[in-house]
Amino acid sequence: MELFLHQLLAGIATGGIYACMALAVVMIYQAIDHFNFAQGEMAMFSTYIAWQLMQWGFPYWLAFTATVVISFIGGALIERALFKPIRTAPILSQIVVFIALFSILNSLAGFIWDYTIKSFPSPFPAEPILGNRLISAHDLGMIGVTLLLLALLYLHFRYTRLGLAMRAAAANPDSARLVGIRVGWMVALGWGMASAIGAVAGMMIAPIVFLEPNMMLSILLYGLAGAVVGGLNSPGGAVFGGFAVGVTENLAGTFVPVVGRELKLTIALVLIVCVLMLRPAGLFGRAAVSRV
Amino acid sequence: MPSLGLSLEAWQRFALIGAILVAAALPLLVKNFTVFQLTLVMVYAIAILGLNLLTGINGQFSLGHSAFYAIGAYTAAIMMDRFDASYLLTLPAAGIICFVAGFLFGLPALRLEGLYLALATFALAVATPQLFKLSLIERWTGGVQGIVIQKPDAPFGLPLSQDQWLYYFTLAVVLVMFWAARNLVASRTGRALMAIRDNPLAAAAMGINTAVYKSLAFAVSALYTGVAGALGAIVIQFVAPDSFTFFLAVSFLVGLVVGGVGSIPGALIGGLFVLFVPNIAEAISKGLAWAVYGVILILVIYIMPKGAAGLVRLLARRFLRGLSSRS
Numbered sequence: 290m291e292l293f294l295h296q297l298l299a300g301i302a303t304g305g306i307y308a309c310m311a312l313a314v315v316m317i318y319q320a321i322d323h324f325n326f327a328q329g330e331m332a333m334f335s336t337y338i339a340w341q342l343m344q345w346g347f348p349y350w351l352a353f354t355a356t357v358v359i360s361f362i363g364g365a366l367i368e369r370a371l372f373k374p375i376r377t378a379p380i381l382s383q384i385v386v387f388i389a390l391f392s393i394l395n396s397l398a399g400f401i402w403d404y405t406i407k408s409f410p411s412p413f414p415a416e417p418i419l420g421n422r423l424i425s426a427h428d429l430g431m432i433g434v435t436l437l438l439l440a441l442l443y444l445h446f447r448y449t450r451l452g453l454a455m456r457a458a459a460a461n462p463d464s465a466r467l468v469g470i471r472v473g474w475m476v477a478l479g480w481g482m483a484s485a486i487g488a489v490a491g492m493m494i495a496p497i498v499f500l501e502p503n504m505m506l507s508i509l510l511y512g513l514a515g516a517v518v519g520g521l522n523s524p525g526g527a528v529f530g531g532f533a534v535g536v537t538e539n540l541a542g543t544f545v546p547v548v549g550r551e552l553k554l555t556i557a558l559v560l561i562v563c564v565l566m567l568r569p570a571g572l573f574g575r576a577a578v579s580r581v
Numbered sequence: 582m583p584s585l586g587l588s589l590e591a592w593q594r595f596a597l598i599g600a601i602l603v604a605a606a607l608p609l610l611v612k613n614f615t616v617f618q619l620t621l622v623m624v625y626a627i628a629i630l631g632l633n634l635l636t637g638i639n640g641q642f643s644l645g646h647s648a649f650y651a652i653g654a655y656t657a658a659i660m661m662d663r664f665d666a667s668y669l670l671t672l673p674a675a676g677i678i679c680f681v682a683g684f685l686f687g688l689p690a691l692r693l694e695g696l697y698l699a700l701a702t703f704a705l706a707v708a709t710p711q712l713f714k715l716s717l718i719e720r721w722t723g724g725v726q727g728i729v730i731q732k733p734d735a736p737f738g739l740p741l742s743q744d745q746w747l748y749y750f751t752l753a754v755v756l757v758m759f760w761a762a763r764n765l766v767a768s769r770t771g772r773a774l775m776a777i778r779d780n781p782l783a784a785a786a787m788g789i790n791t792a793v794y795k796s797l798a799f800a801v802s803a804l805y806t807g808v809a810g811a812l813g814a815i816v817i818q819f820v821a822p823d824s825f826t827f828f829l830a831v832s833f834l835v836g837l838v839v840g841g842v843g844s845i846p847g848a849l850i851g852g853l854f855v856l857f858v859p860n861i862a863e864a865i866s867k868g869l870a871w872a873v874y875g876v877i878l879i880l881v882i883y884i885m886p887k888g889a890a891g892l893v894r895l896l897a898r899r900f901l902r903g904l905s906s907r908s
Contacts, residue, residue: 324696375882381636382882385838388831389882393875400868510707517700555711558704562689565701569692 296539302428304535305435309490310512311527316483318521319459326387328487329509330394335360335488336495337402340409349412353492357485364484365477398502409495431493439528455479514561520574604752608745616744618856623755624813626852629836630762631805637843638766639798640778645702646833648709649679649803651825653810658728658820659721668733668815675811676804683803687796706830713822727821747816762845774798839881841890850889
């Protein structure tokens, strides 16, 4: 029972990270209708920036804030420079540009900061809270940060003019343009926000997996899976999906005999595909209705 | 648009015959390693062609074709290593097994569209290396170590090196596969597949059984990729789980887009790109090789949004128009 509880909590904790990534994925998906395959590498790059700032002597939270701002600007710039010129190109061409961005960021990070594994500090106290050995303070903090982000996003999209404009630009660009919304800038804004969320996810996961250019590979995969399970047009669903994937992965790895350890990833993915078979638009997604 | 008294079709036929003659002469002119590389280009071209039948012709995404490539490669390796089968037999066997595997995967995938299908196939690509590493089936797959196989010699005492013989053998397979793909696309089935790509609802309304055709497209596409995998295993003489990562699936996709989505000859250009451009990038800068690769990729997309096939078509049309206006 204690093992079960332990694995469950560990699953929820890693799920928090997947949830952050899933959230970032859904943000860009809302803005441009595509997966961003380079999302993980963007988050990794942001984390390196934070690490570099701390090496230069910045205190944690200052480096954290600066990184979020830099990532926001960087994300918006990437959209302006790389994706605006090909906005009307076929989807496959855009996916290839995502792949290109992925390999550029990965290679650059390795070139600038080399491939040695670096440790990254956690902002939360090292000793367990209340003598509770089941879950570390960092894990708890991570879950808290994820939920806080989700709440902020909800408020932004639900109650601010800018959030409304962004939703309008995504839902119906032509009509949005007619009422005076600058759709191009809304897309760039979506990229910026996704990049900033990714940066937070990166800085939260780095103390656990350590910092190196390939740290985000499997995390992005789980993040995508979470986003799809939850539904690509539902940020709340994406967060739920992220947690669900984290828990499933941990429990399957521990309790499915023989193949559990070797096939952790595979089992999680099979489950995801099964969910999709039952609900093709994700658990919380709305299915698009097609009319003839 | 006649020019120099020849139609566009005649020009195309000349180009094709010329290309085959050049391809047949090449291995006698260059060194063995280049012959080996060119053979691999053709192997990738077959795999990219398979992906093209699915994506370019039928409009379904796949990020998981490395899985079918792996199944084909392992089929060949296991048959040759454990059962002493002739390499000639491995190709049809790999094709049939992958056809079935593709059909079985295509059936449930019917419910998924666009990005959701992309994710399901992505999962397939990531899971495959793990499955081949599984200790339960290590007896056949060789586990993490993989399997080493022998290169076949040229038959009938032909005075060719092993690499040269494999080149001609692959060339023959390529010709058959490309010819079959061309005929498939031009057939009634091919038109049904394209109708589903362009407008699934209209296609269904016209009485096309979209479910059957989409699964079939998956199966045929997997067959092509599986044959390519078997050939690839014979050419490289080695299979191991880590040769069939997601990166391979991405390479196929890159080759498809660079060559030209929906274009059959484009697959060859895609194969050339996939094999040689990473080497070129490395020659430009060792430390930043993949960054250079990424930049090249972006430039290619900006310069040729419709792939190399689109560019060639455009240039050919200009050239012919120039000829006809002069005469």
